[in-house]
Amino acid sequence: MTPLPLIAPNPPRLSELGPDLRRVEASGVFSNNGPEVRAFEAEATERLFGGRGACLAVANATLGLMIAIRDAAGARPRPESLALVPALTFAATAHAAQWAGLTPLVCDIDPDDWSACPRDEERLLHAYAGRVSVVVPYATFGNAIDLDRYRWFSKRFGVGVVVDAAASLGTLDEAGVGFGADAPFPVVFSMHATKPFSVAEGGLVHSGDVQLIERLRRMASFGFGEPRSATGPGVNAKLPEVIAVMARAKLAGFDAACAHRAALEQAYRGSLAGFGLQRVAGLRRASQFMPVMLPDRVAERRDAIAAALEAQGIGVGRYFSPHLGQQPWFRDSALIEPTPVADAVGGRLLSLPITDAMTVEDARRAAAALAAACGRLGRTTPATVRAAPPIASALIAGGGPAGTALLTAASKSGRLEALSQGLVLVERSAGLGQGRLARYAINSDSTAQTFLTAVRGNPHPELASLADHPAAHAVERHADGLGVPLAEVGPLLAATGERLGGIVRGQGGEVLTGHEVVSATRAGDLWRVALRRVTDGAGSERLARNLVIATGGHQPLDRLATQQVAGAPLLELADGRLLQSDEVLSSGGLQHVAALLQNKRAPRIAVIGGSTSALTAVALLLRSRPGLALGAGAVTLLHRRPLRPFYHSVEAAHAEGYTDFTDRDVCPVSGFVYRLAGFRLEARQLLLRMLEVDGRAADPRVRLHRIGGDEDEDARAIVRGADLVIAALGYRPRVLPLLDEAGMGLPLAADRDRPMVDRHCRVLGADGAAVPGVYGIGLAAGFVPWGKLGGEASFSGQANGLWLWQNDVGAMIVDQLLEPALRAVA
Structure with a gap:
């Protein structure tokens, strides 16, 4: 039978274009936007795009993308600028963004049309607001994607748009006109020999904006806005006249x-x-x-x-x-x-x-x-009987910041290989590392250095090399700031998680992304762990000697039903005007707040709680853009315990005139004042202003109200009179259901609203005894530092922090997981 090659280039035959080529020779013009190029551009505009807008012919589509992206990003894009591109596209799309000075931000695709996922694009435009300079959608496999969406993105988010339509020349939109006709942004097509519009090499940029095309023409000719004088960025991207002759010939039978x-x-x-x-x-x-x-x-x-x-x-x-x-x-x-x-x-x-x-x-x-x-x-696939998976030495439930912090702690001490052997790591999302962190529209309460120490100088070269990754550079730019935007922390944690997962797999461990742990049942000295695949609900089991619960924290709704403020039920006082702080701090939370308050001329907001999330919520409200209409005393923070700022030393506190502490409030290991109880970074700065420490001026829009007990009628009146009430009551652990050998639930301390773990990170039963072989780490686990970990004697509560998890706390769990194996070797 006749062979059917995947691609059979069919450009016009040069041997049949003799008169046209002689015309080029006679003109003496072989490049520099000569008459053949100009004629092709005019003919392409007329025949392919209904005479709308204008076209620019370039030497190849990648160069067309480069100049179009650079123009859309501005003459001097910031070092942290991003280009949002879909995963399912050719390498040239991302390469062009990098050559234009931007870092590609790769998003997922739609399962039906295989172009960029609209929800993912919008989520990332919110999460990376101010950093995404250009969106570069791909018209996947020549499809006529929805350009109206990108018109809206451009207006809504103030981003540039460049459409990679490499394989779409000749595609007709719903109106029967060439795809991209009259678009307000550049649409870039390929004329490579393998494409339907086949010439030797070349590209075509179309837009309804004629001035934009002329601007790109200058960029494609060294940026010459004046004779032999560069007035802007430029490159040589001009199409030669001989190729333009071929392109004109291709137009003849192209339809x-x-x-x-x-x-x-x-x-x-x-x-x-x-x-x-x-x-x-x-x-x-x-x-x-x-x-x-x-x-x-x-x-x-x-x-x-x-x-x-x-x-x-x-x-x-x-x-x-x-x-x-x-x-x-x-x-x-x-x-x-x-x-x-x-x-x-x-x-x-x-x-x-x-x-x-x-x-x-x-x-x-x-x-x-x-x-x-x-x-x-x-x-004819051979029928295979799958052997039961081997017994895992440990199963970690959760591969977010806490679960991977455990691996980081092991990597720092050279024990990750040993830990990985027989390890099973289960994570609900598609990737390790960031969990839900990047969904928050706030700054971290950890410094940039904290995040970078996980990779800098790490004994594993694949981790250490991440110090030069764009995600690490983005975090490092906030080294002198009040924390790092969590949207920028997420990519570094994700990149670290990917490398950690690779090491675990390389050492024989198992990484199950897209799965969740349902429960764990005691089976003698083992745990039978029930798993569920997220995509289709398919179940499976693993046997493990040890469990590590790293499933994070949440703000359960049922807690609000029992919560009281000054002796009165919170739900009655708030009466339908209540949000939890997690909703406010998440991406899109401020927009939700603004929508709720849009009809309030002088809105009143009550924030309840003395946690970091409470002060962070207040700080977010104050710096909202566009700003909420907050007048004097618009926001009231109601709290029970005194609010304390962190200081690096007693001397630093005294230097600012802050003396509201005793020796019991000073960490004996570090010398820090309120090392555990004190607010840090952005929350600390807000608190220092509100306390007017060292002559700082309080923000008139905020006032503090310390609840005086059940008889505090003023506190109740503040909540009743608020247009919006934000409950910032901290987080509770997501407790994994543990069952005994009879299948009955094991009562846990966390179920009684007590700390989930003891001082050794062992999960506690309701009777206060450690559940054998089960450990916990992460947000709301309830761990309190002790001994060499330091901390002030006056502290009561729990300590959360990535640095602790990646160092002493994580190492404590690694010690216990490896101890039996080390004894066996000895």
Whole structure:
């Protein structure tokens, strides 16, 4: 049978363009936007885009992306500027952003049309507000993506937009006009030999904004805004005249070629029942090839299926696998968000041929060959009996900041390899490290140095190298600030988590992302741990000698039902005007607050609690942009205990005239004043102002009210009179259900609103005794430092902090997990 190559370049034949080439020779102009280039641009605008806007021909599409992204980001983009790009695209998209001076921020894709996920894009635009300079969507596989969304993004978030439409030249939108016609931003197409609009090499940039095109023309010619004088950034991206001759010739029969390719795609679609196919938008797609997603049952045999097709002369591709987030260069130089959909789709894609020379019957033959190969290989897959997984030395429930901090602690002391052997790490989200941290629109209560010490000088080179990662540089820029925006901490924790997970796997451990721990049942000296896969609810089990609960904290709603303020029920006092601080501190929380208060001319807000989250909520309200209409005394912080600032030494406190402490409030190890009870960074600065320490002026918009007991009618009146009440009552641990051998629940101290762990991080039963083989770490676990860990004698409460988890607290648990193994070796 006739071979069907995946791609068969079909550019105009130079041997048939003799008169046109002689015209170029006669003109003496071979480049510099000569007459052939200008004629091609005008003809392309008319024929492909209905005469709307203007076009710029460039030497290749990557150069077109580079100048368009650089223009959209501004002449001098800030070092921390980001370009938001989808995972499922060609490497050139992210490379162009980097050459333009931006760091790619890679997001997940939509499961149906395989372009950038709208929810992910909007979430990241909120989370990285002020840092995302340009959004670079990809018109996946020539699709006509929704450009109205990007018009709205541009207005709503003030970002530039550049559309990578490399394979979309010839695609028609819903109105029957060339995709991208009259767009207010640049849409960049490829004219590479492998594309439907096939010449030797080249690119075309279109926009409805004629002035924008002329600005890009100057950039493509060394930035020359005046004769031989650069007035802006520039590069040589001009299309040579000879290639323009080929491009003009290609235009002649291009519409018919696109219609033919669309007919081939329709033939494929009619023959591929049971396969995953991309949702297509627009009236016609100028297909470069036919992307097909294999059924889940044969996905693992993709290479064998491809080999079977190639043996029949049918070319096969794997676009885009690996996707951007899986490619080594971008893993080290970009910010990669979790991409579970791109991972799943990319890993199952095969591309089948669509060429100008094919017939509809050829397409049906290729589809039938694919179906037959899948059927044959699916049936002949050898039946395997999976052995029961080995007994894990330890299972960590939760791979967020606390769970991975345990691994970091082991890495710092050279014990990560030993810990990894027989370890199972289970994390609900698609990636390790950041958990829910990046969803908060606030600054950390840890310094930039705290986050960087996890990787700098780490004994593992793959971790130490992260000190030069863009995520680390973003954190380091806040070294002298009041904490780091958590949205910028998240990528560093995610990159660290990925490397830690790789080390665990390399040492024989198991990392299960996209899974959650349901419960753990005592089975003699072991724990039978029930797991659930998040995507489809499929259950499985693991046996483990030890458990580590690192599932984080939350603000349970049922606590509000019993909470009282000055002797009165909070729910009655707030009467439908109540939010929890977690809602306010999360991305989009301030917008929610603004919406609730939009009809209030002089809003009153009551914040209840003396925790860090309480002061952080107040600080967030005060620095909201656009600002809330807060007048004098608009925000009242109600608290029971005295609010204390942290100081590095007694001398530093005395130097500012702060003397409200005794020897019991000074840490004997570090000499810090209120080492554990004191507020730090942004919360500390706010408190010092409110206490007017060292002549600081209090913010008139905020007042403090210390609740005087159950008879404090003023406190009750403040809450009743508030337009909004924010409950900042701290966090409670997400307790993993533990069952005895009979399947009955083990009562735990955390269920009684007591600390989950003891001084050795062992999980406590309700009777106060440690549950054998179960440990806890993380937010709301209830750990209190002691001994060499330091802390003031007057402290009562719990200490949370990434530095503690990555060092002494994490090392304490590692010691106990490895102790039996070390004894066995001895």
